[in-house]
Every structure is written in structure tokens, then in C-alpha cells.
Amino acid sequence: MTEIDAGLVRRWVRGATDALRRERAALDRVNVFPVADADTGTNMYLTLREGERAVRGAPDDATGVDLLTAAARAALLGARGNSGVILSEWLRGTAIEARRGTTPATILEEAARSARAAVASPADGTILTTADAAATAGRAAEDAGGGPGAVARAAVGAAREAARTSMTEHPVLAAAGVLDAGACGLVLVLGALVAAAVSDSPGTMEPVSLDLIVQQRGAAPFVAPEPAVSHAPAPTGLGGLELMFVLTRGAAGAAHVAPRLRTRLEEVGDSVVVVGGDTGSDTAVWQAHVHTDRLPEALAVAAGITGTGSLAQVHVRHLEAAEPHEWGVVALTEAPALAADLAHAGAVVLLTGGFGATVDAVTPDDVQRAAASTGARRALVLGDHPGTGPDGGGPGSGRNGGDLDEIVALDAPTDVHVVVAVAALGTAPGTTTPQDAARSALAGLRVSGPVAASDAVTALAGLVGSAGPPDVVTALLDDDAAPVAGELAEELARTAPAAELVALPTGRPGRTVHLGVEAVPRAGAGTQQAGRQVLREGV
CATH class of the missing domain: 3.30.1330.170 (Cyanuric acid hydrolase/Barbiturase, RU A)
Incomplete structure (x- = not known):
């Protein structure tokens, strides 16, 4: 790591992404904190996948520092969920120190410091504790004369131990009898670093798994229990909705933006994480995350700090853990009050404006990220943006949309169309596909x-x-x-x-x-009207 070998970075990022992909379901099943919404593994994977794509698309002659920087920026912009945002800041910390040419232990220390500083109310027994343990062990190994390999091995060993003891450090984890999902995810990332360091190419790299990395010598293999999540709204905290957004503004005063934004968001919600900052250019970029039941006030905070900058990927979803489902829904709207209604009705919402801030145009990549966030294998996109074509067209339509089997975009050019389509989905017979139910409602x-x-x-x-x-x-x-x-x-x-x-x-x-x-045909009028009730009250 001292010289930040480009081949090592490529192997590490690819191996870590593959490990999170393989273990995402197991991590999702043990996700009980901060909200039992069964998506920590998925969010960490989707976040790091963005970084891996950036590395894969980098020039062949890119340096290791270039690759780390590209991975960190892409992960920041594509971060999903509380755990994904924290992981993106941990990566950003590694890139910051790598650019300074510091030692492996210092890189791990900055990664841990950055991740902890990003969280408004840090908790013990989480990914933050694991990052701290890895950094402390790495420092001890380096101070004892160990090289980069010794530092990495010490870090993953300490991270493994921190993950295995996480349930004793946090009452929510102890009550559920599970390890912290985010902590286990970081162990996979660090384990992939060690695996990458002892291989010459991605093809020879040993696979990294929870059984291999999390277990201690003589301990039973890691087995995720049956889902520990509740399918009722989360009983703790302030927020039933998750709001995320990317903020871009001038670099002047960038050091004060994240602390200010964390403080303001904590006034209207919890699970607040703000990552990012100065990019080394004339602009700075942040990703913000909050759980809230006061969406209008949270959006006002976002608008108030934007200034002459802009927001992107303004993403709203309901935090209630969903049963496994075949189809998810992405709804685009420029009506802030509808965002909460649509999210409670089960959609992942991309808010395109209407709350006093400049919001960048939604891109096909934004839609694909939102579709992946539904947790379904297929996604129906409702709304109007340049990437969505006429009925059936759009990003990912009729082809593989990233990890999804299919993304179908329907022609729903106004908020009225979106409301009517989502209401129809809430009452469609089990034999009717979501796109057919929505098309039928929109046709009339x-x-x-x-x-x-x-x-x-x-x-x-x-x-x-x-x-x-x-x-x-x-x-x-x-x-x-x-x-x-x-x-x-x-x-x-x-x-x-x-x-x-x-x-x-x-x-x-x-x-x-x-x-x-x-x-509406008389046989269906009652169900269509019931669908509006679903939209008004949520599910």
C-alpha cells in the first residue's frame, strides 16, 4: 500500500465488490441497526459497485492514487443507505491520505476518522468501531516494523474481532442476537485487501466470504439467522422516511458545510450522515442521508444550504422492511408532499424539484440507482425525464439494468399520471403484472x-x-x-x-x-378508489 500499486487497487476493489455481492443477502438478514430494513448488504454492495465501475473504466495507465480517488468519488455519488454513505467516506479517507503519500497505517487512520466524523451520532458496535479497531491494529503493526502486508493482516484481524464482538457492544444487536451488518461488510472489504495483496491478478484472487473472514480460529462458520427484521414501522428513532441527496456548490467555505448540514438535519431526523467535501477543484460535493418523519423541513434544510449550487439524486423511500418482491417502483415527481405519499405507498421516489432548490435533471444512471434501491429483481419507472422514452422505453428497459433483470419505463408525463399509476398498483389482482395494471389505469x-x-x-x-x-x-x-x-x-x-x-x-x-x-369499469371502480386510499394513507 505504501506505493499504492495500481494493480493492487484494481484487484482490491473488484474483490471487495464481488465479496459484498456474494454476501449481500446474509448481511441484509442481520441488519437491525439503525433501522431493521434489511438492506445493509445491498447498500454496501451498490455503493462499492459504483466505485468498481469507475476503476474498471479508468485508463490503463492510471496510478493507484488515481484509481482510489476515482473509486471514492464514484462511491460517494452513488452511495445508498446509511451504511453505503459511511463506506463511501471511509474510502474517501483512504484516497485523501493516499494522495498525501503517507503510510498504510496513516491511511487506515484517516479512513476511520473520516467515517466517524461523517456520522452525527456515532454508536458503538458498528462499522465505525470496526474501522477504528482496524486502524489501531494497523498502527501497532507498522510501529513494530511491519510492512504493508503486515499492516493489512493486522487490520483485518482486529476488524474481524470487532465485528464478532459487536453484539455485546450494542443493545439492539444483543437483543436480536446478531452481529452488526455494516461491521461485517467492512471486514469483507478489508479481507479483500489482504487477498488482493497476495495475488497477481483478479483471476487468481481467493474469494472472500463471511465464513472465511468473520470466523475466528476454532469458531463455527458465520451463518446469518432468519430475518431479524420487523415488518412494522421502526419503533425507534424519529424517521420513517429516508432522504438522501447529493449537494454540489462552490468550494469556498467547504469545510463548514458538512458540520452545518449535520447539525441542521439532526434537528429534523436521525441516522444523519454527511460525507464528501472539497474535490480539489472550484466545486465541492457532498452526499447527505437522514431518516425523518418531517420531510418538508428536511427538504427546507437541503434547499437552505444549497445557495448558488444544486442538488441531485434527491431520493426518498419508506424505511419499513419489505417482503421479498418481484417488482419495485421508481416514481419521479416535482411535488414534495407527494414524495412522502408515494414512498409510503411503496415507491422509491426521485424528487425533481418544487422545494426551493435547483435540482439537476435526472439521468438514466440516477434511475438505475433508484431501481436497484427497490430491492426487487424488476422495476417499473413512472414519471417524465429525458432518459425515459415512450411507453416501455427508458433506462434499462427491455435489458439488464445493472443487477436487475428488467427496468420498464411507462409514459407518465405528469404527477397526476404517477399518482394514478401507483394507486392502481396498490390494488392490482395478483394475476396482473404491475406494468399491465399501470398501463390499464393510464389508458383511461x-x-x-x-x-x-x-x-x-x-x-x-x-x-x-x-x-x-x-x-x-x-x-x-x-x-x-x-x-x-x-x-x-x-x-x-x-x-x-x-x-x-x-x-x-x-x-x-x-x-x-x-x-x-x-x-373506471364498474367492476374495478371500487378497487381503483381503494387504491387512492392506499396512496393517501400509505401501506
Whole structure:
């Protein structure tokens, strides 16, 4: 590690990514802290996979430092979940010290320090404790005259011990009888470093597994228990929603951004992690993570710190652990209030604006990351962005989308379309595929908007007159348009008394209204209306 050999970095990153991929399910099953949402292994794998792709795409003559820097930046931008964000900062710490040309022990110390500093409220018995143990052991080995190999072996040995004792250091882990998932994940990453150091090429590298790395001499192999997660909302903490975003702004004052952002986010949630900072150019980049039940306030924090910069990958999902499922849903919206509703209904949400900050255009890569975050083998994408083509087109559609078997993007150009499609998914018969249920609902939808609140009743009358009496009317109301809901209800009572009005706030300032009407076949009207109830109340 002293010279940061490029071949070593390539073998390490590839081997660590492969190890996390193989063991992701086992790590997911022991994920009980900070939230039992069964995704730590998946999040660590998806995060490091971004780094591995960057290394794989680097020029053949890239130096080891170049490769570490590329991996760390890609992992930061693509980090998923609490554990993934922490792992990305640990990698960033290694890259920072590698650029300074310091020793292996110092690199491990900076990685541990960076990871711990990124977490607003560090806890014992976690990935942070394991990183500290690895750094301490590495320092002792180096001070005793050991070379890079000895430092790495000492680090992984100490990390292994810290992971195996994690359940004795944290009451949540002790109650569940499991090791900390993030700690075990870091052991895999460090184990891959040792394996890479003794091999000449990726093809000769020994596979790294939990059985091989986590077990102690004479101990039974590591076996993940049956899922220890609860399928009810998490009983502890402040947040049932996870908000993540990437912040890019000028490098001036960058040192103060992360501490300020951590403090502000802790006021509205928990599990706060902010990573990143100065990139060595005129811009700085951070990734932020928080669990919250106060999404509007958390978004206001994000908007308030953006300044003249911008946000990207504004990602909202519900933290309740989901049963294994074939299809996931990615929903794009520019309505902040709908983001929470859609997330509670089971979608991974990409928020594209509407809360006072400049949000970069969503890219196909953003959609693929969100699709991977659903935890499903297939994903349905609902919304409008440049990477989504007409019905069935879009990023990953009809082909392998990363680790997913399929990503299907439907033509849902407005928030009304997204709401109607998600509501249909909540009540689709078990024999109906999600894309067929969504297509069927969207085929019967007629929309109008955006219209001024003062014109909403006239617009509704026009829709009813042209499309015939509806069964369901969806009205999305900006903040100052809320009183119009009563007027719309009166219009429906006069012209279509059998119709149900579903009025949902957008959370955007202004007096704009978006309308949609559906004539649902009578056999399905009840379930479609029930779907709106699912969307309003969550699942």
C-alpha cells in the first residue's frame, strides 16, 4: 500500500465488490441497526459497485492514487443507505491520505476518522468501531516494523474481532442476537485487501466470504439467522422516511458545510450522515442521508444550504422492511408532499424539484440507482425525464439494468399520471403484472393542467364534458390552491354525483391545480378508489 500499486487497487476493489455481492443477502438478514430494513448488504454492495465501475473504466495507465480517488468519488455519488454513505467516506479517507503519500497505517487512520466524523451520532458496535479497531491494529503493526502486508493482516484481524464482538457492544444487536451488518461488510472489504495483496491478478484472487473472514480460529462458520427484521414501522428513532441527496456548490467555505448540514438535519431526523467535501477543484460535493418523519423541513434544510449550487439524486423511500418482491417502483415527481405519499405507498421516489432548490435533471444512471434501491429483481419507472422514452422505453428497459433483470419505463408525463399509476398498483389482482395494471389505469386517464386555481372548476367541467362522467377525479393542489377542493367537490356533486374526488397537496408554493379524470369499469371502480386510499394513507 505504501506505493499504492495500481494493480493492487484494481484487484482490491473488484474483490471487495464481488465479496459484498456474494454476501449481500446474509448481511441484509442481520441488519437491525439503525433501522431493521434489511438492506445493509445491498447498500454496501451498490455503493462499492459504483466505485468498481469507475476503476474498471479508468485508463490503463492510471496510478493507484488515481484509481482510489476515482473509486471514492464514484462511491460517494452513488452511495445508498446509511451504511453505503459511511463506506463511501471511509474510502474517501483512504484516497485523501493516499494522495498525501503517507503510510498504510496513516491511511487506515484517516479512513476511520473520516467515517466517524461523517456520522452525527456515532454508536458503538458498528462499522465505525470496526474501522477504528482496524486502524489501531494497523498502527501497532507498522510501529513494530511491519510492512504493508503486515499492516493489512493486522487490520483485518482486529476488524474481524470487532465485528464478532459487536453484539455485546450494542443493545439492539444483543437483543436480536446478531452481529452488526455494516461491521461485517467492512471486514469483507478489508479481507479483500489482504487477498488482493497476495495475488497477481483478479483471476487468481481467493474469494472472500463471511465464513472465511468473520470466523475466528476454532469458531463455527458465520451463518446469518432468519430475518431479524420487523415488518412494522421502526419503533425507534424519529424517521420513517429516508432522504438522501447529493449537494454540489462552490468550494469556498467547504469545510463548514458538512458540520452545518449535520447539525441542521439532526434537528429534523436521525441516522444523519454527511460525507464528501472539497474535490480539489472550484466545486465541492457532498452526499447527505437522514431518516425523518418531517420531510418538508428536511427538504427546507437541503434547499437552505444549497445557495448558488444544486442538488441531485434527491431520493426518498419508506424505511419499513419489505417482503421479498418481484417488482419495485421508481416514481419521479416535482411535488414534495407527494414524495412522502408515494414512498409510503411503496415507491422509491426521485424528487425533481418544487422545494426551493435547483435540482439537476435526472439521468438514466440516477434511475438505475433508484431501481436497484427497490430491492426487487424488476422495476417499473413512472414519471417524465429525458432518459425515459415512450411507453416501455427508458433506462434499462427491455435489458439488464445493472443487477436487475428488467427496468420498464411507462409514459407518465405528469404527477397526476404517477399518482394514478401507483394507486392502481396498490390494488392490482395478483394475476396482473404491475406494468399491465399501470398501463390499464393510464389508458383511461384524461388530464388537464396546470391550471390556475381560479380556472380549476371550469377545467374540471371541460374534462367531464369531453370524457363523460368519471368514477374518480384526482386533483393535485399547490399550497395556496387548497380551498379549491371544496369548489371542485361542489362541481362534481352537480355534474357527476357518483364520482369520488381525491384531492392531494403537492407541497409546492403557488395556486396551480392539476386534474385527472378516470372512467373506471364498474367492476374495478371500487378497487381503483381503494387504491387512492392506499396512496393517501400509505401501506
